[in-house]
Amino acid sequence: MSTLAVAESGGGVGRASGFARTWLPAALVFGIGLLCWQWIFPDVLGVKPFLLPRLSDVLSALWENRDALKTAAWITFKEAFGGLILGSGIAILAALVLARWRPLGNALIPYLIAANAIPVIAFAPITNAWFGTLSPWSKIVIAAALCFFPVLVNTLRGLTSVHPSSIELMHAYACPQRTIFWKLRIPAAMPYLFTALKIAAVLAMIGAVVGDYFGGSTESLGVQIQSAVALSRYELGWAAIVVASVIGSVLYGAVALAERFVIRWHPSVRAVD
Amino acid sequence: MSAQESVVSISGLGKVFPKGGVTALENIDLGVQPGEFISLIGPSGCGKSTLLRIIGDLTQPTSGEVLVNGKPAPQARLDRDYGIVFQAAVLFDWRTVAKNIALPLELLKWDRAKRDARVSEMLDLVELNDFGSHYPWQLSGGMQQRVSIARALSFSPALLLMDEPFGALDEMTRERLNLELLSIWAETKSTVIFVTHSISEAVFLSTRVVVMSPRPGRIAGVVEIALAQPRGVRTREEPRFFELVTEVREMLHAVETEAELPE
Numbered sequence: 001m002s003t004l005a006v007a008e009s010g011g012g013v014g015r016a017s018g019f020a021r022t023w024l025p026a027a028l029v030f031g032i033g034l035l036c037w038q039w040i041f042p043d044v045l046g047v048k049p050f051l052l053p054r055l056s057d058v059l060s061a062l063w064e065n066r067d068a069l070k071t072a073a074w075i076t077f078k079e080a081f082g083g084l085i086l087g088s089g090i091a092i093l094a095a096l097v098l099a100r101w102r103p104l105g106n107a108l109i110p111y112l113i114a115a116n117a118i119p120v121i122a123f124a125p126i127t128n129a130w131f132g133t134l135s136p137w138s139k140i141v142i143a144a145a146l147c148f149f150p151v152l153v154n155t156l157r158g159l160t161s162v163h164p165s166s167i168e169l170m171h172a173y174a175c176p177q178r179t180i181f182w183k184l185r186i187p188a189a190m191p192y193l194f195t196a197l198k199i200a201a202v203l204a205m206i207g208a209v210v211g212d213y214f215g216g217s218t219e220s221l222g223v224q225i226q227s228a229v230a231l232s233r234y235e236l237g238w239a240a241i242v243v244a245s246v247i248g249s250v251l252y253g254a255v256a257l258a259e260r261f262v263i264r265w266h267p268s269v270r271a272v273d
Numbered sequence: 274m275s276a277q278e279s280v281v282s283i284s285g286l287g288k289v290f291p292k293g294g295v296t297a298l299e300n301i302d303l304g305v306q307p308g309e310f311i312s313l314i315g316p317s318g319c320g321k322s323t324l325l326r327i328i329g330d331l332t333q334p335t336s337g338e339v340l341v342n343g344k345p346a347p348q349a350r351l352d353r354d355y356g357i358v359f360q361a362a363v364l365f366d367w368r369t370v371a372k373n374i375a376l377p378l379e380l381l382k383w384d385r386a387k388r389d390a391r392v393s394e395m396l397d398l399v400e401l402n403d404f405g406s407h408y409p410w411q412l413s414g415g416m417q418q419r420v421s422i423a424r425a426l427s428f429s430p431a432l433l434l435m436d437e438p439f440g441a442l443d444e445m446t447r448e449r450l451n452l453e454l455l456s457i458w459a460e461t462k463s464t465v466i467f468v469t470h471s472i473s474e475a476v477f478l479s480t481r482v483v484v485m486s487p488r489p490g491r492i493a494g495v496v497e498i499a500l501a502q503p504r505g506v507r508t509r510e511e512p513r514f515f516e517l518v519t520e521v522r523e524m525l526h527a528v529e530t531e532a533e534l535p536e
Contacts, residue, residue, distance in 0.1 A: 163363070165359050165361055165363045166363055166365070168331050168357075168359075169357065169359070169363050171331060171350075172329055172331065172350065172355070172356075172357045173353060173376075173377050173380050174350055174351045174352075174353055175380060179380065183365075183376070183379075183380075184365070187365065187367045188365075188367075190367070263367070265366050265367045265408050265410075266366070266367075267410075
C-alpha cells in the first residue's frame with residue numbers, strides 16, 4: 001500500500017507521505033488517548049479526580065513541581081541506571097564464565113533458573129536492612145537483581161547456540177577457546193544480549209521505583225509518588241508517574257539505539273533500514 | 274608412493290561410531306599426490322564425509338593412520354595445513370565479505386596491509402570484486418559459497434577439503450561454480466579432496482574419482498579421469514566424458530546392489 005502511495009505522489013512528497021502513513025496510526029492513537037484523558041474520562045464518563053486526574057491538571061502539577069520532580073527523577077534515574085549496569089554487567093560476566101566452563105554451567109544453571117522464580121521485589125525491605133534505608137545502594141541492588149536473570153539466561157543462550165559448523169570452522173583453523181569467544185560466540189550472542197538489555201532497562205526502573213516505596217531518600221521519585229498520593233495530591237502523584245515513564249522510555253530507547261548501531265547486520269535491525 | 278611426497282596418506286583407516294557400534298569406515302588406504310583433485314563419491318552412509326572430516330581432524334579415527342604433509346592429522350590442523358568448505362557457506366553475518374575472507378588471515382596474525390592485499394586478490398579470484406563491503410545476507414547462495422571458497426584459500430593452504438560445497442545450489446549455478454573452481458584450482462595449484470553426490474560433477478572436476486561402498490564404508494574402486502586439462506564447457510560434451518560417467522555410475526550401481534543383498 002505504501003509503495004503505491006509513493007508511486008502515485010512521487011519524489012520527496014511521496015517519501016513524506018510514506019513516513020506519515022507509517023506513523024500516522026500511532027500518532028492518532030496517542031492523540032485519542034490524550035483526548036480521553038483530558039475530556040472523555042472526566043466530563044463524559046465522570047471519572048473522579050482521585051481515580052484519574054484530568055491531563056491538564058497533571059501537566060500543571062508537573063510544571064509547578066518541576067524542581068522537586070527534576071531532583072527526584074535524577075535520584076531514581078541514578079538508582080535504575082546503576083542497577084542496570086551492575087546487574088547486567090555481572091550477568092554478562094557470569095554468562096561468559098558459564099559458557100566457557102560447561103561443567104560449571106551444568107552444575108549451576110538449574111539453580112539459577114530456580115532462583116529466577118524468586119520474587120526479587122520481596123527482598124526490598126531486606127536490602128534496606130543491609131545497606132540502610134536512605135542509601136541508594138539498597139535500590140540499586142534490587143534493580144540489579146531484577147536485571148540479572150534475563151540478561152544471564154539470554155546471553156548464555158546466545159553464547160551457546162552457535163551453529164556447530166561455525167565452531168568446526170574455527171576448530172579447523174586451530175583456534176583456542178579464547179579466540180572462538182572473541183571472534184564467534186560473543187558477536188553471535190549480541191542480538192540475544194540486546195533483547196535482554198531492553199527487558200532489563202524496563203525492569204531496572206521498576207526495581208528503583210518499587211525500592212523507593214519501601215523507604216528511600218524523601219526526594220526520590222518513588223517516595224514522591226507515595227507521599228503525594230497519601231496527601232491526596234493525585235495530580236502530583238500522576239505527574240511523578242509520567243516522569244518515571246519518561247525515564248523508563250529513555251533507558252529503553254538508549255538500549256534500542258545502541259542495538260541498531262551495534263548489530264546493524266542482524267535481521268531484526270536491517271529490516272528497519 | 275612414500276608418505277613424504279604425498280599430501281595425504283591414509284593407511285588401514287577405520288572408524289566405528291561408539292553410539293550403536295556402527296562401522297562407518299573400514300580398511301581405507303588412499304594416497305593423494307600434490308596438485309591432485311580427488312572426489313569421494315558414494316551412496317549415503319558410505320562414510321565419505323566422515324573420511325573427509327578425519328583427514329581434517331574434525332573426527333577421530335578408531336584405527337589406522339592419516340598423514341597430511343607427512344604429519345599426523347592433528348598436527349597438520351594445528352599447523353593450519355588445510356582450508357575447509359562445508360555444504361553451507363558458514364559465513365559470519367556480522368562480517369562483511371572482505372572481513373569473512375580475512376578471518377583466517379587475522380587468526381594467522383597477518384598485518385593489515387598484507388591482509389587487505391590478499392583479500393582483494395581473493396575477491397578477484399572468485400569474481401566478487403564489487404562485493405567486498407557487502408554483508409553475506411546481501412548475496413545469493415552461489416555467491417556466498419564463493420566467499421567461503423575464497424576464505425578457505427586465502428592463506429594458500431596445501432590442501433583444500435570440500436564437503437559437498439555445491440550440494441545446496443541449483444544446477445546452473447553449480448555448473449558455473451564447477452568451472453570457476455577448476456580455474457581456481459589450476460591457478461592456485463592446490464590439492465583438493467571433494468565430497469559429492471553428483472557423478473557428473475565428480476568426473477568433470479577430478480583427476481581421480483574414489484567410489485565408496487556403504488555399511489561398512491570401503492573404497493570400492495578408483496577411476497582415473499584422464500580428460501584433457503584445462504577443462505571447459507565442451508568437456509561435458511566429449512564422448513570420453515560420458516564413458517567415464519558411465520564407468521563411475523556402473524561402479525556405484527554395483528556397490529548399491531551389493532549393499533542391498535542380505536548378508
